[in-house]
Amino acid sequence: MNKRALLGAMALCATSFLAHADEDSLRIGIEAAYPPFSFKTPEGNVSGFDYDIGNALCEEMKIKCEWVIQEFDGMIPSLKVRKIDAVLSSMSITEDRMKSVDFSKKYYHTPGKFAMKAGNVINDPLIDLKGKKVGVQRASTYDRFATEQLAERGIEVVRYSSQNEAFLDLASGRLDATLADIVNTNESFIKTAAGKDFALVGPDINDPKYFGRGAGIAVRKGDSANVARLSAAIDAIRDNGKYQQVMSKYFAFDIYGE
Missing domain, CATH: 3.40.190.10 (Periplasmic binding protein-like II)
Structure with missing residues (x-):
């Protein structure tokens, strides 16, 4: 194999590896200051309904959650500049936000x-x-x-x-x-x-x-692949009981809504 072909093969392998790495993890923005949905424990760990639901979804999708803690008003800007891949932080699905980002289906709805x-x-x-x-x-x-x-x-x-x-x-x-x-x-x-x-x-x-129509998971505009797999995972954990297990840790009623 000549030098140019070798370099091309190496570049292809590197590209494939990076693509695979991206598919195996999801950088998720969370506020961690909105109990009982997201908060820090006395030990400094993130906890809450949003966090546990996110981990259940990642487990269902067989990928790794990489949690990124930041203030709520910086979530969509961080999504746009690719610092994160998704926002799972009790963000309501509204027409105004849908001009800037896409959403999964809802994962809960409260007034x-x-x-x-x-x-x-x-x-x-x-x-x-x-x-x-x-x-x-x-x-x-x-x-x-x-x-x-x-x-x-x-x-x-x-x-x-x-x-x-x-x-x-x-x-x-x-x-x-x-x-x-x-x-x-x-x-x-x-x-x-x-x-x-x-x-x-x-x-x-x-x-x-x-x-809007409840809280959903925001992704970059046009990211139909993550919309589809996150929505499918929400359906899956509701069907297999994992959603109910997480919900029962924090609430004595059905938070999913109508």
Whole structure:
């Protein structure tokens, strides 16, 4: 074999190896600050429903999960510049996001809810919260809803890098309310010592225009291969019982939704 042919063969082997390596692993972005969906244990390990579901999906697909921890508002930019291959971090499937990324089918669906001091009654948030301060997580679906609906009605919207920061300000009296996922609010705040004087109030917030069709796994636009295999894996773990095993660790109800 001449030198040019040898170099060509080596390049082909290297390309094949890299392609195989990519197929055998998936770099997944996760926030790790959104309990009970994703959080760090006292030992510094990542845990939560999103993390366990991701590992179950990777096991089903026979690939390795490579978890990349970062803030939520940087997920889609990191996906676009190929720092990660997927986002599995309670990201809602919305029409607005689908302009930038593609999604697997949903893996759960829960509504949003306001949290306030116990005793408050909210019938119509657009009226009853006028003049109040409401905290939301920056770049979340709740941020977009608050910007387009609440701020227009004289409600002050305060944005945070993480939902936990909003909970801290609510507990300390710097906010009147916060709007977030009902499960996250209940499990990470209402049931804790800091949230003992607070309650979930008002109607469920689940307008499909803002909150879409549930949480899915985001991938780069046009990545149909990962959309297909992730969606198939979600169906598989729901059929073989692994989804229910993970769900029962964190919830006493069916979080998959309708």
